[in-house]
Amino acid sequence: MNTAASLEVRDLRVGYGSLEVLHGLSLNVQPGEIVSLIGANGAGKSTLLNAISGVVPVRGGHVLLDGKDIRALKAPDVARAGLRQVPEGRRVFADLTVEDNLLLGGYGTTTHHQRGERLEEIFDLFPRLKERRWQPGGTLSGGEQQMLAIGRALVASPRLLMLDEPSMGLAPLVTRDVFALIGRLRNELGIGILLVEQNARAALKMSDRTYVLTLGEIQQHGTSADLLRDPKVLAAFLGEETAPN
Amino acid sequence: MSSFEMLVQVMVSGLMVGFIYGLAALGFTIVYNATQIVNFANGEYLMIGGMIVAVLAQSTLDLPIYLSVLMAVGATGILGYLTQTVIIRNTKSRDPMTLVMLTIGLAVAMRGLVSFLFGRDVKFVPDFGVFDVILIGNIYIPSQAIWVFITFIAVTLGIWFLFNRTLIGKAMQAVSLDPRAAALCGINPGNLAAMSFALAAGIGALAGAVSAPIQPVFYENGVFLGLKGFAAAVAGGFGNPAGAILGGLIIGLVESLAAGYGASGYKDAIAFVLLILILLVRPAGLIGKAHVSRV
Numbered sequence: 071m072n073t074a075a076s077l078e079v080r081d082l083r084v085g086y087g088s089l090e091v092l093h094g095l096s097l098n099v100q101p102g103e104i105v106s107l108i109g110a111n112g113a114g115k116s117t118l119l120n121a122i123s124g125v126v127p128v129r130g131g132h133v134l135l136d137g138k139d140i141r142a143l144k145a146p147d148v149a150r151a152g153l154r155q156v157p158e159g160r161r162v163f164a165d166l167t168v169e170d171n172l173l174l175g176g177y178g179t180t181t182h183h184q185r186g187e188r189l190e191e192i193f194d195l196f197p198r199l200k201e202r203r204w205q206p207g208g209t210l211s212g213g214e215q216q217m218l219a220i221g222r223a224l225v226a227s228p229r230l231l232m233l234d235e236p237s238m239g240l241a242p243l244v245t246r247d248v249f250a251l252i253g254r255l256r257n258e259l260g261i262g263i264l265l266v267e268q269n270a271r272a273a274l275k276m277s278d279r280t281y282v283l284t285l286g287e288i289q290q291h292g293t294s295a296d297l298l299r300d301p302k303v304l305a306a307f308l309g310e311e312t313a314p315n
Numbered sequence: 316m317s318s319f320e321m322l323v324q325v326m327v328s329g330l331m332v333g334f335i336y337g338l339a340a341l342g343f344t345i346v347y348n349a350t351q352i353v354n355f356a357n358g359e360y361l362m363i364g365g366m367i368v369a370v371l372a373q374s375t376l377d378l379p380i381y382l383s384v385l386m387a388v389g390a391t392g393i394l395g396y397l398t399q400t401v402i403i404r405n406t407k408s409r410d411p412m413t414l415v416m417l418t419i420g421l422a423v424a425m426r427g428l429v430s431f432l433f434g435r436d437v438k439f440v441p442d443f444g445v446f447d448v449i450l451i452g453n454i455y456i457p458s459q460a461i462w463v464f465i466t467f468i469a470v471t472l473g474i475w476f477l478f479n480r481t482l483i484g485k486a487m488q489a490v491s492l493d494p495r496a497a498a499l500c501g502i503n504p505g506n507l508a509a510m511s512f513a514l515a516a517g518i519g520a521l522a523g524a525v526s527a528p529i530q531p532v533f534y535e536n537g538v539f540l541g542l543k544g545f546a547a548a549v550a551g552g553f554g555n556p557a558g559a560i561l562g563g564l565i566i567g568l569v570e571s572l573a574a575g576y577g578a579s580g581y582k583d584a585i586a587f588v589l590l591i592l593i594l595l596v597r598p599a600g601l602i603g604k605a606h607v608s609r610v
């Protein structure tokens with residue numbers, strides 16, 4: 071259960087009502103890999119993560135976690151299978167304490183004893199959360215809430231992690247901390263991480279591979295190092311006209 | 316009897332009624348927090364709890380009272396569970412307003428079924444016994460009042476423990492705060508919703524059973540018990556368990572004072588006037604739900 075898993079999405083079609091948002095999208099994430107997904111507002115990035123997580127129903131295609139099709143699973147069961155999403159806007163439980171927020175991450179998948187141990191590990195990772203242990207989650211700063219949302223996903227020892235715009239609304243320095251943490255998680259846990267980002271430059275710099283999502287389709291895909299030098303990507307996402315040498 | 320003793324006596328009966336209203340209000344609160352549904356069938360759970368105990372008492376089974384109460388709580392708890400899993404869950408609409416209307420229909424159906432199965436007569440249940448009547452000066456505390464008090468304390472502590480000390484209780488709060496985030500944590504809102512209905516029904520049945528010797532059992536009792544429980548929950552601040560209990564106690568006390576000092580014909584009206592006054596002064600209820608979220 072605690073071993074890292076691969077994620078493969080094949081020909082995924084997702085929509086809301088008469089609107090189709092993803093038109094047959096494919097991507098994969100291997101264990102130990104950070105894969106970023108960049109794209110403009112409304113491109114369908116959150117829709118993709120929510121479809122994978124079972125929050126939004128899938129209309130066609132497959133979602134494979136370590137080769138097993140989880141497309142039909144509901145959100146709580148996807149989470150229990152070890153595929154965790156840290157949602158856009160963090161969504162911490164505002165009225166519950168920091169500790170309760172974290173413990174709930176292990177609901178249904180961990181024993182009381184395991185949760186206690188995991189909690190200490192997370193407090194080692196985020197000393198700030200330990201200081202604020204008894205405070206309601208809603209009183210934390212944006213950066214602290216992001217740490218809390220990530221910590222909550224980690225309590226269950228995820229096999230693969232998906233992060234939806236973890237830098238949203240954070241000051242540059244805090245964003246740097248969050249990205250450093252994501253790198254550390256990959257190294258220490260050896261799990262695959264799917265990172266959705268608006269901050270394209272930071273995402274490209276820290277990931278191994280990148281998918282570019284435009285209007286519900288993967289427009290480009292390659293190693294992040296290559297895409298960082300690609301004129302089209304530079305123009306579209308990094309606000310530069312030409313590639314530097 | 317001195318006027319002071321009279322006041323205390325009136326307060327004693329008011330508290331006893333208030334304990335029952337508080338437990339009824341707790342049922343509304345628990346279900347609302349887990350599902351955003353105001354379950355207007357909640358009063359029926361109290362009626363059914365009392366009815367089961369009454370029917371068993373009149374039967375030739377000769378069961379000890381604790382067994383009858385246990386059966387009432389178990390059967391009504393299952394009924395609550397089925398309310399959610401069979402009816403609410405399979406309703407196409409997820410709109411809370413539609414589901415609230417559905418619970419009103421369910422309440423009517425439950426009353427109809429109970430009157431069909433057990434009749435439309437008023438049923439009397441003997442005191443549970445064990446305790447003696449307490450007499451302090453001229454103040455009289457019936458032995459059943461002690462049972463009501465014990466039940467109230469036990470349920471209140473149990474609910475406090477559930478919500479503050481167990482992961483399931485916290486998961487129930489999480490679902491009401493953010494259902495999607497809860498689902499992403501592996502919490503199944505459907506299971507918790509069913510559990511909350513079962514819990515509310517079980518608590519209701521317990522309240523109905525212990526109050527049956529005081530308030531004779533009648534198939535239509537659920538109507539006023541539901542209204543009083545609802546009013547108490549609103550007065551306390553809908554969704555707040557402590558508020559629900561406080562609201563119940565206040566409505567019970569005010570009703571009893573009204574009745575004790577010559578306005579018994581108006582006691583129901585006075586309780587609702589009080590509710591309106593509370594809401595005018597404190598729109599979020601006596602203990603408005605605390606919101607500390609930072610956006």
Ligand SMILES: Nc1ncnc2c1ncn2[C@@H]1O[C@H](COP(=O)(O)OP(=O)(O)OP(=O)(O)O)[C@@H](O)[C@H]1O
Nearest residue numbers: 086091109110111112113114115116117118158268
């Ligand atoms: N619940 C919903 N109902 C209807 N349409 C939706 C819903 N959620 C998203 N959409 C639409 O789907 C499209 C993709 O939205 P999505 O949130 O996936 O974009 P995104 O790439 O995550 O954007 P952002 O960078 O702003 O977070 C948008 O056109 C959006 O309006």
Ligand SMILES: [Mg+2]
Nearest residue numbers: 115116117158
């Ligand atoms: Mg998004």
